[in-house]
Amino acid sequence: MEHIIQGMSIKEVLSTIRGTDGYFITNTARDLSQSDFKNRILLHTDLLAAPAREKAKYLSLEITGGASIHVDILRKQVDPFLKLKLLREKMPNTMFQTLCRGVNLFGYRPYPQNVIRQTVREFAKYVDVWRVFDFLNHIPNMQAVFEEVQAAGKILEPSICFSTGPEHTNDYYLSKVAEILAVTGDDILLCIKNHGGLGTPKRIGSLVEAIKGKFPDLVIHYHGHNTDGNDVGRITAAVLNGAEIIDAADHAFTGYYGPPPILTVIDTLKDYGKNPATVDVEAVIETSEVLRNEREHYDYFESQFKGFSPTVQIHKLPGGAMGSSFEQAVKGGFLDQMPRILHEELPKVQIELGNWWSVTPGSQIIWTTAVSNVLGGERYGNPSGDLKNLLLGKYGPFPFYQPADWIYEKVFGSDWQDILAKEGGKEDIEDIDLEQERASLTKRLGTEPTEQQLVLYLQHPNDAVDFFKFEEEFGHVYVLPPSVFLRRGGYEVGETIHFKDHYGKEHIIEIGPKQLDKNEGKWNIYLNVDHQQRIYSFQEESAAATAAKAPEISGKEITELAQTGDMRAPFSANVCDIKVEEGQQVKAGDTLLIMEAMKMQTPVNSEVDGTVAEIFAELGQSLKAGDKLLQIEIA
């Protein structure tokens, strides 16, 4: 049996799969990291695992895409392109797989066509298999990505998102598959994307059987999550009914919400006479032996809630959003409200909004709406900008039914029908001027950016610039192991840190003492770097300075100030767009700026008629509730 390796065409891949008796496995490392470790598994760890993973002969390693690109630059401080390049050096044969949200790419809202195409082209240089989905299963939303992946000669894997409920029939999904094939042609892998791990084994088996019955030559890739602890059952049913490829992960890192262990899947299917076509079991075990020692360093990022969550069948949160939801509940202090949010409000909102697929970015809209419905007191009383866009159809048409009129009325007011008539429907997002973006990035960096830097900038402008500046200042830090990079609470004096830098040079850093220089009001940190003492100085942060940063102000006061034209941040968030300029006339209800928190955008509207006197907020700035945004002089 010929192993499928990187560089093979879709036709070679398809003919190999069709000519093989066994099934294939995708090692879903990225989804595991996202679902169970808040996407924080470092490149350092993936590089450690790379040789054994390469030996294991998976069909592919899912290692990029989803939220990982944002987290790479925002938290892990690694260039997502460099990551792929370095992994490729250690894994010359294994195909790399990504997860792409169609028109929403790796982000949370639709991008212009030229950004989509530019991004796919650049990533396609490193990524072999492209899993593409849309949270409304609206096929046109994936069209541009389809075209670019096929043009680049890469393996296209369109998805049908799967969920449960009366609307989610085999006939419905068959029609979606037909719709995809009409656009892509036959040379694809088809993904059944069960991001919540919903349904029973029987349900999944029936869906696979139905698709195979109508499209016998179509190669099916089943993707699931183990949130309820039963994905091995669903995988088994999928394979027994004809699915050729399944998703699973290295057992040393498996948790609750990601994919199940590869070995368990192999052992289970073996008893049914089904064996993986190429996977080397010894190498699968070896990978986990390597990884096992690393897991303790990621402890902090594991879910605050331990244990499987079979009630996912009720709340339907995707595995990738489980950990972050609990994290928000802990940080927001509403963990006690979680049963109500998960088991009452979420299912209700889900049905009210159309019972489509709870996956990014739709899952965030459902989640923030449910949280705000519970915490805000009044249901739909504080709609996010993204919810409004959803209701206006900006993400695409509702697949089954439109939400009830009362929701529209609640969100848009009594003239909601006029608004819907005027603003409703999907609009073509205009192409942006890439040369202008390049020029503004050049200005911010002080040097001409690379094509890859431009692509990252187009995804997340402020975070990308911050990352480029970080790399400039702190170098390529992926070389640090998680025990160092993710260390909490500082290091021990005398501790030595060994690492090989990006350029291959060996280094040793010994942690020395800290000393307060009272005259200069600064702390000196002594490090022995390659046996040479170096001193790093930091300003002592005074208590007064810290206090000045955090104004104490209540929600009521914020509202009262807004009525005087003194606009304050209504909650802790980043400023992601400023819509007005100083001196501009505004009316009550006009959007002044847009704040983003928990990946959701919320407009801040004027409460008064007047003139913008002064803008304090800066683009990209992270503000606390009560921080000054801008001042309006009341007319």
Add this chain to the structure above:
Amino acid sequence: MKKKILIANRGEIALRIIRAVQELGYTAAAIYEKPDNEALHIRAADEAVCIGDGPRVDYLNINKVIAAAQKVGACAIHPGYGFLAENPAFAKACEDAGLIFIGPASEVIENLGNKVIAREIMAKANIPMVPGTSNLTAGEAGTAEAVEFGRKYGYPIMLKATSGGGGRGIRRIETEAELVESIPLARSEAQAAFNDDRVYLEKVVLTPKHVEVQIIADKWGTVLHLGTRDCSIQRRNQKLVEIAPSLIKDQKLLDTICQTAVVAARAANYTNAGTVEFLVDHEMNFYFMEINTRVQVEHTVSEMITGIDIVRTQIKLAMGKKLSFSQDDVQLRGHAIEMRINAEDPQNNFMPEGGKTVSVYRSPGGYGVRLDGFVYQGYKIPEVYDSLLVKLTVHGYSWNETVDRMRRCLHNFVIAGPKTTIPFYQNLVNDQDFQNGQFDTSYLETHEHLFEYTDQRTEVNKIARLIAEIHFRQENPYAI
């Protein structure tokens, strides 16, 4: 009792002299101004005297320096370079106080320090000189002389203050009108700066090479040369890079230049070590410029290619010893390059980095590498003295080998804290023209790409910064 020598200087040259003094078995006494009280030369010397609060006043105070020498019981004073080194009054004061001045006699310093007298001496000895005038007559007559000179030799010409030096009191004149206008201005400036309003003219030699000859002469009439140096790479008349020997291919010409230097030194009754400076134009004409009556910063390159310790020789000659070797014994072997590593920002007009602290100092080593430095980890760049940190001198068999060695040393050199001239030199050693020995005094102006570099911190230093930051905050923003 051991002989004691006072070193009337600071910085790397003080250390250089202390080493020679101690190698001779003598006692080295240092002097210092208060701002220098942490300086390395005090630690290296056998004893040290604080001569005042400074800065740059006590090192220039003849009485205080002589008093310090008498206080410690020194028999001789080595003036180094700069400060009092070429001040004839200081040499005279030493002579009067019965102290040996390690350098030429005071009247030699005086004669050679006066540009016009120096030219007269050289003219008598038939030393080729850039066409020029003697001191211009005061008033209208002087202007008429100047105009006549300009018409005869053409423009540009240099208008120089008789008492100027070291690049000061010089202006370049492009036209006759400018000349007429400039003479009164130059006179009043010279009056203000040097208390001497005399000026004279010299033809400009366009984009010459700066070639100089190291001379040593004993008090018994022997004058030898130690070959040539090329110091063309300068910014605003300040040398940055010096090499030995000159890379001029015409060996006969170089021999002639060296012989001429010996004749010039004899004509001036020169004793001890000195440097005869020449300009060499594109037609390979050479012109006498001046004689520096002191040890030069760049003496190291001559030492490297001859094996002769110039400072040790200086001391012995001042003590009245005869030269122990002949011209035939002086063999030039290989090539040497010296680069002055300064705490300056080449990208900002070589602005000194005074006040910054050297947080890391790691120097290169190995075969053919010499360091004459004053710097150490924790050294604070003085705001009141010069910004020279260390002179890096390398020696090699061939020019290419020497450039390769310099490149390696610059790469190995780590100085953190102030900006330095190292990245600029790294560009320099990679420049084709430098590698081919194609450079003259216009080199920096015509090679602007040398200033294009980004000041890169090393990768390990960047990562160490992150570790330091995490350690300082006791909270890791990347782990929340």
